[in-house]
Amino acid sequence: MNQPGFLDVISFGPGGWGGALVAGAVMTILIALCGFMIGSIIGTFGAWAKVSGGRTLRFFADGYTTILRGIPDLLVIYLFYFGGSAAVTAIGRLLGSDGFIGFPGFLAGSLAVGITSGAQQTEVFRGAFRAVQHGEIEAAIACGMSRALRFRRIIAPLTLRHALPGMGNVWQVVLKESALVSITGVAELLRQAQVGAGSTGMPFNFYIVAGAIYLAISTFSGAVLQRSERHFSRGVRRS
């Protein structure tokens, strides 16, 4: 049997899967970035609700983080993928079209990743806000800054500095979680590897390469995060 070698399979030439895998890696990064941004926005509001919201808001924020941190991410992806399709189909029926309408996997995936990571971001931002020294805020009040100015100039930058290590951890989790989106059929890295494995009958090669690409992305982004951490805390004296 004339099986293609390891390098032939992942090469960029004809019959090679290199291009497909790179495209998948780009898609993986896109999903992770979208999910991460959605999560950051949710996290900001969640932390705000927990820190300075009223009793109802705090109750809902607590419920959100407790539930989302205790439920498998896969289940959330199923909820968005199937639930989204059911909702879109129902809306389509109202508008007069009959038949099934699928919910785009990319949207379902990044929403699901965003909502699960939002629970982690809430805790990260809340902890980071707690680490902002009260004196700084008092000083800002004493200078006569308005609430918005105080948030923009003092609280947000200081919170961000403390939040950066935690946000880095969340990013790494999001990147790995994005692999689960492959079950919706979005052509991200793992999905491409699955397709390649299926059509060449060489699953080991494809999954090893996919794993190596994930490792490369997470190592590279880890280095970037470390640099930015150093950049944003350059005003901090280290003991």
Place this chain on the structure above:
Amino acid sequence: MDWSFMLSTFVSLVGAMPLTLQLAATSIFFGVLLALALALLRLSGVPALAWFARGYVFVFRGTPLLVQIFLIYYGLSQSPAVRHSLLWPILREPYWCAVIALTLNTAAYASEIIRGGLLSVPNGQVEAARACGMTRLMIFRRIVLPLAIRQALPGYGNEMISMVKATSLASIITLMEVTGVAAKIISETYRAIEVFIVAGLIYLTINFLLTRFVHVVEHLLSPHLRAPRLAAPVQGEAK
């Protein structure tokens, strides 16, 4: 809301609960042993062993669990050497592949937690034990390990919860645990929200009980942090 549908969903999901618990318990049990070994390798002071542990943790924490599962379940069977080996009856079963992947994965995370616990043991305790003439093994067994376990327990509790969540990925390689059954019901009925609520409740209950259990163990292991219980007055002493 359709209560009879939810009740029947609940019954079928509870039927799948033993498999989820079994997957989690087996991989946590083997995972903690492997993690302890890895942590000891890392702290052994032998560069080759320490680098092996470091590399292991790097690879398993840097790649998605789903890739690891696919690599073991689909990937390994690519090589005829594996298919004809003695291990094939094990590697052929999706259950054992899931257990192996979950074990290897949790060991990487848990070894860092255990390493932190081992490093947190104050040197004075070890010195005192040595001064009492204990052998190295006895110091480890009586002094270092119990103190490290106490220190690592809160972090390890989180890891156990993420293991319970991670068992949901076993459904992708055909195992019908809670998420697998939930996905099947969703794809048959397209009632994602109801199924999600029921499945979510089951996971939340498991994780809640697990958290309580860890709290109880923590409480039992840290009597030194509690106020001493007042001893009963000795009879007939005050005259």
